[in-house]
Each structure stands twice: as C-alpha cells, then as structure tokens.
Amino acid sequence: MTTPLDLKRLKVFPLSQRKSLTRAQDILVDPDATPTPLPDQNLAAIERCARQIKVARAKGAAVVLIYGAHLLRNGAALILERLMAQGLITHLATNGAGTIHDWEYAWLGASTESVRENVANGTFGLWRETSLNIHRALLTGALQRLGYGQALGRYILEDGGSFPPPEQLLAAIQQFPEDPLVPAFVDLLSAMREQGWQGGFFQVEHRFKHASILAHAYKHKIPATVHPGIGYDIITNHPIFSGSVIGRAGELDFKLFAGALEGLDGGVVLSVGSAIMGPQVFEKALACVNNIRIADGRPIVQGHALHVVDLQDSGGWDWTTGEPPKTNPAYYLRFCKSYARMGGELHYHQCDNLAFIHHLGKRLAGS
Secondary structure, X not given: OOOOOOHHHOOOEOHHHOOOOEEHHHHXXXXXXXXXXXXXXXXXXXXXXXXXXXXXXXXXXXXEXXXXXXXXXXOOHHHHHHHHHOOOOOEEEEOHHHHHHHHHHHHHOEEOOOXXXXXXXXOOOOEHHHHHHHHHHHHHHXXXXXXXXXXXXXXXXXXXXXXXXXXXXXXXXXXXXXXXXXXXXXXXXXXXXXXXXXXXXXXXXXXXXXXOHHHHHHHOOOOEEEOOOOOOOHHHOOOOOOHHHHHHHHHHHHHHHHHHHOOOOOOEXXXXXXXXXHHHHHHHHHHHHHHHHHHOOOOOOOOOEEEEEEOOOOOOOOHHHOOOOOOOHHHHOHHHHHHHOOOOEEEEEEOOHHHHHHHHHHHHOOO
C-alpha cells in the first residue's frame, strides 16, 4: 500500500539562496517605448483587435484578459497597468504560476529558476517565503471573502496584512459553527498555531510592487482571478501547503470569473499565452452563465470576439471560418479548438505575447 508523502518533512530554503534567472528591473517594459517590430499581418490583426476593444468599452461590454505567466515574465506589467487605468481591461485571469512570479518580483525583485537543475538537487520550488506569503495572503483574504487574485493583490499593495487574535477566531468558531466562514477561521487558526503567528498587523514590504500585475489590478479595482490546480504550482512544495486554502480561493475566483462573462455580450476576450488554463476554465464558466440565462429565459452570451495569442504554428488554418476537420493537425490545438466552440468569432495570432500586448496598448492609446 502506498503511503502519502509527508510534506511537513520538507526542508525549505530562503529565496536569497536561490539562483534567480530574471530580475524585475531587467524585464519591465516602458509602455512608451517602441515595441518590437512585427509583420504587417500581425499589425493589421492588432488594429482590428484594438477597434473591437474600443467598441466594446464604449457600450459597456467586458474586455477580459486571460494570460499565462510568461506575459508577466516578459515584462508586460506596466503596459497592462496603463490599460487598466484607462478602463480598457475589465477583468484579468491567470494561473497559479502567474501569481508566483508576480509575488516574487514584487517582494524579491527577481524570479524564475532552473527546473532541470533544481528538481535534481531537491530544491525546485522549495523556497520558504513564496508559499508562506501566498498562503498568508489567502488566509487573511478569505476573512473578507476575497478570492486568490484580489487577496494577493491587496497583500502586495498594502505590504502585508492582519491576523485576528487567536482567541477571537476560536470564539467565532464555537459561537457560529454553521457560518460559511468557519472553515476559513479554522484554517487560519491552525496555521497560526503551527507557525507561531500572533494576532495583529504583520508587515511584508514589497519594494518592487510596480512589477506586480495583481497589485495594479487591486489598485485600479479591476477584478483579477486566479485558477490554480493542486500540484501544478510550487506553493505545494512547502510544509504550510493547504489544499483547502488554495481551493477556497480558487472557488471564489471561478465564480467571479463567471460573473465577468455575464457582461461579455459584444465584448472581447484576449487569451495571451494561456494554452491550458484559459480555454478550459473559460468553457466551464461560459456554460454556467448560459445555463442560468436559459433558465431565466434570456439569450446566451453572443456577439463577442476572441483573440488567442501564442507562438504555436496554427497549421495554416483560418480559425474565423470555424473548426478544422480531425484530419487537419490544427484540430489538435486545444487553445484554439476550445475557444472556437464558445460562440463569437475566433482570431488566432501567432505572435510573441509581449509584442502583441505592447502594440495593442499603442493602438488603444491612439499612437
């Protein structure tokens, strides 16, 4: 019989000992800088996307950006901050990796490690501060019913958070055992006892918070959701790891993401470098929205445009014409095929994700 691995036995190391491969000061791109040149075909597609976003926002429709961690690692945080400040993005969604790099850049000013080297020496992802602080953010955010993205964005922007006194948590658990927040109280109380945390404010200075997409989103009151998977992310590689904490935050964010799609009629979805999380979460959330609309006697979500950006060759298929046959290799591009089944018109852009967003920002600014 297989015995589960005891994660409490893991030895974690300070981030200061890690050889970080990227630094915030090196990757961040000035929105006013000249973007990397692109072929005319890409520029024409970006121009069309910019027009659709302007039309969508003029009529109050949603513009949803779903992004993978590489968009952050490629330095797009300040470009996205400007788009948020201008009200041109109404919702952001990312995966767990997007939050890990986000927090590390904000706190350490550096991120990224060698997977090959560090898996072999037993240190990959086993960094004390990353998982510890993300769990702290989610544990405290849950008390205000904040999901993963907003809880971590607030934690970064406000340089820490507050723990209620343990006796207050215990009293609430005993007095209101059926309150929906009780599981969050229990998780926090357990973590406080295990880690020796005291009640009150704890400061965690984020000296590079300008490098955090989540902090910018929280500052501009733009909902940002995170869609994690258990075992996908290095925050599992830590004695503090709690599936209930991550799952609770992810549950809140899935519901918030689905709520954003309620406003998608005539809107725009940008899926930039999110080959797995984006299409998989989007299709479930859209099904939920359409289910409730049908029950209410309303039409399903329609009139939206979807723009998928990735480096993978599309096989020469024009996705605006629909889904290719199974005999065409393009059929097996999941990040296109799933979106192609979601109504609206799908545009696929084989393009560097940073260059796409940078040029798009310029077009939206009118320059």
